Amino acid sequence: MKRNKRLKRFLAWFIPCATVFICACVFFGLARGSGSQSPWDPSKKTNVWVNKESKSPIVADGVSEGAYPENTLLAFKSCVKDESYPASVLLVPVRITSDGELVVWENDSVTAADGKQLITGLTYEQLREYNLGEGFTAPDGTTPYNGLTGKDIPDDLRAMKLTELFSYMAQYKVVSYVVKIMDGGTAGVAAADALHTVLADNDMLGRVITWFDDNKVGSYINGKYPDMPRAATTREITYFWCNARFDQSRAQSNYRWAVIIVSADSFFRKDTTVFLNYAHKHNRAVIFTDVDEAKTSASALSSLYADGLITAKPVATAAAMS
Numbered sequence: 478m479k480r481n482k483r484l485k486r487f488l489a490w491f492i493p494c495a496t497v498f499i500c501a502c503v504f505f506g507l508a509r510g511s512g513s514q515s516p517w518d519p520s521k522k523t524n525v526w527v528n529k530e531s532k533s534p535i536v537a538d539g540v541s542e543g544a545y546p547e548n549t550l551l552a553f554k555s556c557v558k559d560e561s562y563p564a565s566v567l568l569v570p571v572r573i574t575s576d577g578e579l580v581v582w583e584n585d586s587v588t589a590a591d592g593k594q595l596i597t598g599l600t601y602e603q604l605r606e607y608n609l610g611e612g613f614t615a616p617d618g619t620t621p622y623n624g625l626t627g628k629d630i631p632d633d634l635r636a637m638k639l640t641e642l643f644s645y646m647a648q649y650k651v652v653s654y655v656v657k658i659m660d661g662g663t664a665g666v667a668a669a670d671a672l673h674t675v676l677a678d679n680d681m682l683g684r685v686i687t688w689f690d691d692n693k694v695g696s697y698i699n700g701k702y703p704d705m706p707r708a709a710t711t712r713e714i715t716y717f718w719c720n721a722r723f724d725q726s727r728a729q730s731n732y733r734w735a736v737i738i739v740s741a742d743s744f745f746r747k748d749t750t751v752f753l754n755y756a757h758k759h760n761r762a763v764i765f766t767d768v769d770e771a772k773t774s775a776s777a778l779s780s781l782y783a784d785g786l787i788t789a790k791p792v793a794t795a796a797a798m799s
Contacts, residue, residue, distance in 0.1 A: 661691030
C-alpha cells in the first residue's frame, strides 16, 4: 500500500516534468530545422548586415518624420535629396494586390465611399485611384492634400510598386532595405514569391532583408528561397536566445537566417550584450525595433554594437547617438 502511494507521488512529479522536457525538445528541434546544410551558408557569404562601424546604422521607419504622407514617393524623395539624411537603411512595408503586384503599403485596407476595401481585393490600377495624402496633417497644422481627386492627384501621392521605389532610389544613392511583408497566410506566401522575383530581377538580393508578421511566411521563404536573406521567426529567436544565454556552441549552419529583428526592450542590458556578442560570434546581425519608446537609449544600444536601430525619428536618433 505504501509502495503504491510512493509510486503515485513519483508519477505525479515525473509525468509533468517529462511532458515539459519533451515539449521543449520538440519546440527547439522544430526551431532548429532539419538537415545539416543551411541554405544561408555563412562560410560562403559575408553577412553585410553585421555592423563594422563605431555607430549602429539607422533604419528609417517612416522616412520623412511626419513632414509628408509616409510610404509615398513624395516622402522618399524628401530623404534622398537631403545629403545629410542619417538613415542608411529604409524599412519598407509591402502588400500584394489582387493582380499580383507588390506595392509599398502598410495598412491592410483603404477607406472608400462604400466602406473599407482590402488591398488584396484590389488591383494595382484601382489602388492608384486613391489619394494617399487625404487626411494628412502637416507639421504646421495644414492639410495640403485633402480633396485631391482624379487627375489632380500627383503621381508621388499615389500607390507605387516596390520596383518603382527601387528604380527611383537607385539614381540618388545606394541604400539597403528591410522589406516587411505585411500580408499573412496565402497572400503572404504570394507576396514572398513576388518579392523574390523583384529582388532577383533587380539584382537586389544582397541589399534586402525580408521581414514578416506571419512566421509561416518565414518558413516558406526558408524552404523555397534560400538565396533571399531573411529575419528570424519568433521560434528561431527563442531558440537562439537560449543558446546565447547558456553560450551553447552551435554550427553556424544551424541558424538559417541572416538577421534577428527584436524589440529594444526585449532583454536586460546584460542579456542584450550577451545576445549581441553571441550573434556576432555566429556571423548573425541583430536589429532593434521600438527604439523611440525603449527604456534602453539608442546611444546605449549603439555602444553595444547593435547592427541596426529601427526608428520613426532618424534625424533625432542620429543626434542622440552623437
